[in-house]
Amino acid sequence: MRPFKYNRPLDLATASNAGTSGSFIAGGTNLLDLMKCDVEQPSQLVDLNHLGLGSISETADGGLELGALATNTTTAYHPIVQERYPILSRAILAGASPQLRNKATNGGNLLQRTRCPYFFDTDSPCNKRVPGSGCPAKEGYSKLHAILGASDSCIATHPSDMCVALRALDATIRVSGPHGERRIEFADFHRLPGDQPEIETSLEKGEVITAILLPADGFADNFAYFKVRERASYAFALVSVAAVARLEGNQLKEGRVALGGVAAKPWRDLEAESLLCDQPCNAETFGNFADALLQSAKTYPGNRFKVPMARAAIVRALSEATHLNQL
Amino acid sequence: MPETSGSPLPEPIPITLKINGSSHSIEVRPWSTLLDVLRDHIHLTDTKIGCDHGQCGACTILLNGQRINSCLSLAVMHNGDEITTIGGIADCENLHPLQQAFIKHDALQCGYCTPGQICSAIGLVSEGHAKSREDIRELMSGNLCRCGAYTNIVDAIEEVMRSESSTT
The missing domain is CATH 3.10.20.30 (Beta-grasp domain)
Structure with missing residues (x-):
């Protein structure tokens, strides 16, 4: 690692101010790795661990507030998360290893950088790391790469499992920065690459994520998180699916599906989801929905398999969420 | 430097x-x-x-x-x-139960990953989330063993996990 200064602010205002010229660190499990690889070269680290943002508590509107500094482990095994938001617990536990989850925080999980090998390899061009230098993934190794929402500049994916569940649950992010506090809808938090793949979120300089807010409905009766990866545990998703549903008898009233491993952000298609409204729960409904969602998919030589894989994973996750095989 | x-x-x-x-x-x-x-x-x-x-x-x-x-x-x-x-982790001359179990079950070959495996297994047992061999395999996935001693590692952890849960 290159030398850097270390700063341990004790209040948010000081942290925000320091963050305009340094990098925030919470668990550090991704950032320190990137610093060892020389992908990140901060001159100063601003340690957020002394700001008191680690609690998990119920909110007045019946939802749940997840402190940004609560660890992934604490969150996944929290009794309220397990009982009312089991899809979130399932998704968190599908990611990383126990050691990493013990350190990794909720805020940091949102801000993970891509696992694209060209992004990690400083000898290689990468538009995300060095804007304008090129993207070798399109013609090269693209197994982990996007089939939806990518651009000519970048086909990297966001690696989080947790975020896929948060997108299905319609979470909100609370941030605090030099201009005060604001809330960001989860859908608007991560950005698609466009021609500026180096800008990955809608956070402004100095803004600190303080909490993730879950709405009251956690879809605890009808959910599934299904992850496809190259080994049984401790691997990033080729495709993952978070599915939640609202049922009346065998009739689907609402279905939400977020995909991981296929785009620069957890992917949802609200127009396609209208095909899940007031429909019978069956493989045809789910297949039609998957086809509509994947209609705009664009593949590369190394990831053509992802379209049929995503289709099958979506149908399977929706079947599990609606208990189709038990009907 | x-x-x-x-x-x-x-x-x-x-x-x-x-x-x-x-x-x-x-x-x-x-x-x-x-x-x-x-x-x-x-x-x-x-x-x-x-x-x-x-x-x-x-x-x-x-x-x-x-x-x-x-x-x-x-x-x-x-x-x-x-x-x-x-x-x-040992108590003076007495090895930790997981150290003893790793020896008993021959849960190592070259031994390089063993300090990490055993510390991780101590964490696993105290967390209390593992109930089965499958759970042990999942919750030990952050520790690689290039010699491939996994089966015996799971045997060792399972034995200690079962004896801890029967005494508490």
Whole structure:
């Protein structure tokens, strides 16, 4: 690692101010790795661990507030998360290893950088790391790469499992920065690459994520998180699916599906989801929905398999969420 | 040695770590990881350096009782914390039950991953989330063994897990 200064602010205002010229660190499990690889070269680290943002508590509107500094482990095994938001617990536990989850925080999980090998390899061009230098993934190794929402500049994916569940649950992010506090809808938090793949979120300089807010409905009766990866545990998703549903008898009233491993952000298609409204729960409904969602998919030589894989994973996750095989 | 960029290096920062029951007051640069400090500053080489990127689990230690990758933790962020390494788990002459079980079940070949495996297994048992062999395999996935001693590692952990749950 290159030398850097270390700063341990004790209040948010000081942290925000320091963050305009340094990098925030919470668990550090991704950032320190990137610093060892020389992908990140901060001159100063601003340690957020002394700001008191680690609690998990119920909110007045019946939802749940997840402190940004609560660890992934604490969150996944929290009794309220397990009982009312089991899809979130399932998704968190599908990611990383126990050691990493013990350190990794909720805020940091949102801000993970891509696992694209060209992004990690400083000898290689990468538009995300060095804007304008090129993207070798399109013609090269693209197994982990996007089939939806990518651009000519970048086909990297966001690696989080947790975020896929948060997108299905319609979470909100609370941030605090030099201009005060604001809330960001989860859908608007991560950005698609466009021609500026180096800008990955809608956070402004100095803004600190303080909490993730879950709405009251956690879809605890009808959910599934299904992850496809190259080994049984401790691997990033080729495709993952978070599915939640609202049922009346065998009739689907609402279905939400977020995909991981296929785009620069957890992917949802609200127009396609209208095909899940007031429909019978069956493989045809789910297949039609998957086809509509994947209609705009664009593949590369190394990831053509992802379209049929995503289709099958979506149908399977929706079947599990609606208990189709038990009907 | 890290590269210098022309500006003077930040001053070392004094911290205190309690390691295997003993207090160590040292001065560290901000970029020293807990793994660096254990091995290079305090000369406790029982914790192993594997990938140095959080992928193999060889450097697993217990931080305030929780298993973490010491290679992805800055020492300066852990002032006052309590660390247990493989060297601190035995009770005087008596090996820790997991050490005994690893020997009994032949749960190692070259032994390089073993300190991390055992520290990780201590974390697994105390967390209490594993109920089956499948759970053990899932919750030990952060520790790689290139010799492939996995089956015997699971045997050793399962035995200790079952005996702990029957005595508590």
